[in-house]
Amino acid sequence: MTSRVLVTGGAGFIGSALVKRLLDEGHIVAVLDNFWRGSMHNLRTVSAHPSLTVVQGDVVDSNDLQRAFDALGGVDVVHHLAAINGTKWFNEAAIEVIDVNINGTLAALRKAMEWGARFVLASSPEAYGDNEKMPLHHEDSSVFPAASSHQRFSYGASKYLDEVAVQHAVHQGLDARIVRPFNAYGADMVGDEYGQVVGMFFQAIRDQQPMTVHGDGTQTRSLTHIDDIVEGFYLAGSLDLGRDGTTLSGASFNLGSQEEVSMLELAARVNQTVGSLAVDCALAGGYPGDSKRRLPDIESAQKALGWSPKIPLDAGLAMVWQGLQTGP
Numbered sequence: 001m002t003s004r005v006l007v008t009g010g011a012g013f014i015g016s017a018l019v020k021r022l023l024d025e026g027h028i029v030a031v032l033d034n035f036w037r038g039s040m041h042n043l044r045t046v047s048a049h050p051s052l053t054v055v056q057g058d059v060v061d062s063n064d065l066q067r068a069f070d071a072l073g074g075v076d077v078v079h080h081l082a083a084i085n086g087t088k089w090f091n092e093a094a095i096e097v098i099d100v101n102i103n104g105t106l107a108a109l110r111k112a113m114e115w116g117a118r119f120v121l122a123s124s125p126e127a128y129g130d131n132e133k134m135p136l137h138h139e140d141s142s143v144f145p146a147a148s149s150h151q152r153f154s155y156g157a158s159k160y161l162d163e164v165a166v167q168h169a170v171h172q173g174l175d176a177r178i179v180r181p182f183n184a185y186g187a188d189m190v191g192d193e194y195g196q197v198v199g200m201f202f203q204a205i206r207d208q209q210p211m212t213v214h215g216d217g218t219q220t221r222s223l224t225h226i227d228d229i230v231e232g233f234y235l236a237g238s239l240d241l242g243r244d245g246t247t248l249s250g251a252s253f254n255l256g257s258q259e260e261v262s263m264l265e266l267a268a269r270v271n272q273t274v275g276s277l278a279v280d281c282a283l284a285g286g287y288p289g290d291s292k293r294r295l296p297d298i299e300s301a302q303k304a305l306g307w308s309p310k311i312p313l314d315a316g317l318a319m320v321w322q323g324l325q326t327g328p
């Protein structure tokens with residue numbers, strides 16, 4: 001069935017890939033984005049699609065959300081992805097991060113309640129804070145350090161509060177679901193110093209400069225290809241009932257690869273991917289509060305969404321490299 005879908009942050013890395021998938025599936029889509037980090041370049045292959053409307057505006061502003069609703073003539077599903085993402089920003093722009101992540105979510109949530117639209121929140125593994133228990137189960141607790149220690153959790157703690165707000169809305173009758181992507185990567189990701197590790201490593205290859213590995217390089221991540229992440233969002237937004245018969249409203253889903261890799265190992269794998277263009281790597285930098293491991297327990301996503309990651313890391317890195325070489 002065709003749905004009218006609003007994607008906040010739809011010009012960003014994950015949002016734009018989700019928009020393409022929704023259009024491919026025949027849905028009518030509005031993007032609300034202020035282009036703080038996203039761009040029309042991310043939507044270049046669908047910018048003239050007859051079922052896509054792009055509204056430039058601020059997700060914190062309910063009038064801008066309403067403009068997107070009006071453009072669609074109603075909203076059945078909201079995928080709420082607008083946020084300030086990127087570890088460097090969490091420390092450098094904590095107040096802006098908190099403002100968009102909390103006030104933007106509250107504004108989008110209130111509108112979804114007013115419209116009677118299904119709501120999918122893009123949360124994050126950062127919402128668990130410093131919890132060192134691995135793998136992270138979807139119902140595990142959040143643990144945060146003293147606020148005076150660093151500002152990293154401007155992001156994670158605001159995502160935690162977003163989840164609290166969503167659970168409140170569920171109690172008020174909203175159909176809302178929570179997804180937590182674990183380190184999404186793909187060819188369109190940001191590769192500058194405000195970006196994420198895979199993008200930065202490939203940027204170093206393109207610049208033929210050493211890859212900078214933070215800390216001692218032994219910290220691990222569960223890198224998850226963008227196609228797998230988009231599949232998880234898509235299922236969370238489109239299934240009425242869980243594949244196991246459970247209700248999806250109020251449920252949370254960790255979307256992450258089970259292939260844990262250290263950052264030094266990742267640098268080696270990126271070098272393998274690019275063959276003769278391999279570069280050196282240098283240990284430098286990092287951020288206070290960086291986590292040592294981040295491994296998801298994906299049980300709820302497997303059972304209720306029928307989701308599991310399909311793209312192994314080496315294949316995914318090869319896809320990124322091919323995309324970077326052939327992309328405009």
Ligand SMILES: NC(=O)c1ccc[n+]([C@@H]2O[C@H](COP(=O)([O-])OP(=O)(O)OC[C@H]3O[C@@H](n4cnc5c(N)ncnc54)[C@H](O)[C@@H]3O)[C@@H](O)[C@H]2O)c1
Pocket residue numbers: 008009010011012013014015032033034035036037038039057058059060080081082083084085100104122123124125180181182183184185
């Ligand atoms: N990329 C990941 O690995 C990852 C992991 C966990 C959670 N997430 C979450 O998924 C979502 C998408 O992440 P992403 O990696 O695509 O980030 P992104 O920065 O590429 O996308 C976020 C989008 O939100 C837009 N935006 C920012 N402030 C806005 C505002 N006030 N009004 C309207 N739009 C605004 C940006 O311009 C951007 O297009 C975010 O909510 C992020 O927190 C991402």
